[in-house]
Amino acid sequence: MKILSWNVNSVRARLHLLEDLMHKESPDVILLQETKVLEAFPFEFFQTFGYKVHHWGQKSYNGVAIAARFPMTPAIEKDFLGHGEARYLECTIAGIRVASVYVPNGGALDHPAYAKKLEFMHHLAKHLHPYVDALQSTVVAGDFNIALSEEDVAVPMEWEGRILCSQAERNAMRCLLHEGWGDLIQGTLGKKNPYTWWPYQGKAWEQNKGLRIDYMLLSPFAMDRCQAGGTSVCWRGEPQPSDHAPVWAELRLEDSWK
């Protein structure tokens, strides 16, 4: 089963790329972040290509979705900060638990949103804790808005001491990973980390001045069943792109789901 996660920065503005992506990458499950829509979510569009969708959206901001070509269990929405922000959606598909996560950006280090971001990470780790050692696959993917280390930043000096790269953010991400989550892109593929986000500003894409802030975290049980994974960087170079690239993984299904 191929699971793909993408911060689309408005689902309605990205239908042309989603259609292309569904044909070329053929994901069984699509985890979306920043759908930026409430009731106008394009459910029919996904249906046309054989996907059912769970969506937790908001007008203008945030919004997470799970689309799948397999039956899905009902979705769980977690409002970790109690602000009604649509940032975490979870369900189970063919025995695999999947979650679409959009961690708050945090604005700036001296902004109140920064503390909220760290608080969100704390709640997220706590919620995910029981899934780590379960005898079931869990895949947690999305935009974490944190570049784990200097290797995840093309030009570290430009980001030193800024949001996405502060010590406290990196610590929060590292603490989550230390619970036992596999950082698929870094851990399994072993090569130089591909970036997942290039700002729209300043020709960042053209100069490959990116950051790796999107992740696909696998529980140990899922890690053992992972056959492939990667970052589909090419979508960042298409017309009217999202500023993020998708990340994906392929998992072997348990016999009872084949």
Next chain:
DNA sequence: ATGTCACTGAAGCAGTGA
């Protein structure tokens, strides 16, 4: 060089968030 994109409300542009 506050540089780019997408949203909203309100009117074809300003403010916000990323």
